[in-house]
Amino acid sequence: MSTPRFESIRDIPLFADMAQESFDALTRGSYVQNFPPNMVMISEGETPDFLHIVQSGCVELFSTWSNRETSVTTLYENSTFILAATIKDQLILTSARTLQKSRIIMIPSENVRSVFKTDPEFAMAIVEELSRCYRATIKNMKNLKLRTSLERLANYLLKQHRRQGDVLEYQLPIEKRRLASYLGMTPENLSRAFNNLKPYGVAVDGQTITITDMATLVAFAKPDILID
Amino acid sequence: MSTPRFESIRDIPLFADMAQESFDALTRGSYVQNFPPNMVMISEGETPDFLHIVQSGCVELFSTWSNRETSVTTLYENSTFILAATIKDQLILTSARTLQKSRIIMIPSENVRSVFKTDPEFAMAIVEELSRCYRATIKNMKNLKLRTSLERLANYLLKQHRRQGDVLEYQLPIEKRRLASYLGMTPENLSRAFNNLKPYGVAVDGQTITITDMATLVAFAKPDILID
DNA sequence: TGCTGATCTTGACTTTTATCAATCAGGAAG
């Protein structure tokens, strides 16, 4: 009964602890879809028919209002999205587009809600995942409200540094204009912000970031475990 | 076994559907505490020993970083806080202070985690609550990133109008300086923003708001079910 | 190789927002 197509996600935290029969029930009627880059898969305001999981590639959640657009977050392999809307069966709050060619697993929302009721391990995992996303969003909001755009950029660069294995030189994972949107600023200002960080130990060449003076950058950014 | 002190919260969604014995197990070792106004009950970075519920009064969640402070949200009767941190047993992300004299129910985090495992109705209710808070925070972030401060104020005034029963004249529920902080602006700018909304049909006298031209205000604010 | 379109950068300028300082208003206590 277990479909090999879905085994790749069996080990991610949301599904790792659930009984095999629950996993089978969950993936019944699920499917995998390939999307080209820059394709809008979901538009905000829609009804959540499927829980989505990024199997490979990269997805941006974004939102628009009154001719303005902002990047909410970027998701990579094994990330889920549309979970809260699926659970509550309410309107989706953010649109989703691929940034690269991506494979997306889609699980019928009805399956999620029914297996949630019968498998306590899955219920627990959902609570963990929701709590994690909720806390990440609170941190994001604190970042936006408590820091200037220059401070946000400095902390972003430090976080990427950690994520990419503490190397001092690394590539930005997303386009600068999307980074600007994520950080709540314009592309023009992001460009200037990179220049303004030069005295604090940041060198930029295209997509390549080099941290030339970690101590100074950290002193300026003041990273905080309750935000970053 | 049921303690009458806690019956006041029995009907709120988080506890309404759970078995009585679960509720008793949950409230065992819980207690009610009275706080004077303007008292910090919880400081961010602490460990979540208790799930908190506002029985009466009013609580502000706020956060500080580098000598700056921002209001995250204001909670009234029957609201819970510290839920996500309790579930994950991780550091609390926002501080909490009373704005008025308040009665707070405190449930040991250990009880929440253990009853969560044994009572599926409670587990379901927690998921509902977490999803609700998560979605509210996403909306909050969209509000901050997609709108100017004037637009945020206009939409806030419309939302209060609805909350207070669609009356055209009502009292602001919180101090203006806290409203300013919640909306991501300074008190000085909030004052100016109120003046700037005058042509759009808003009159202010102290704490009293009067919407003098609803159509114009709505046209300016462009309220959106995916944000407000 | 060179064309093409998108992204990125830079400069000039405008708008928005914050800061600082002074004044005003309103409630609590004597």
Next chain:
DNA sequence: CTTCCTGATTGATAAAAGTCAAGATCAGCA
């Protein structure tokens, strides 16, 4: 009814961020 304190408002100024326009750079592709 004063006095005092806190919060609200106003004006002047500074800083931050956005807008517009012009080039520069880069990647994809014929």
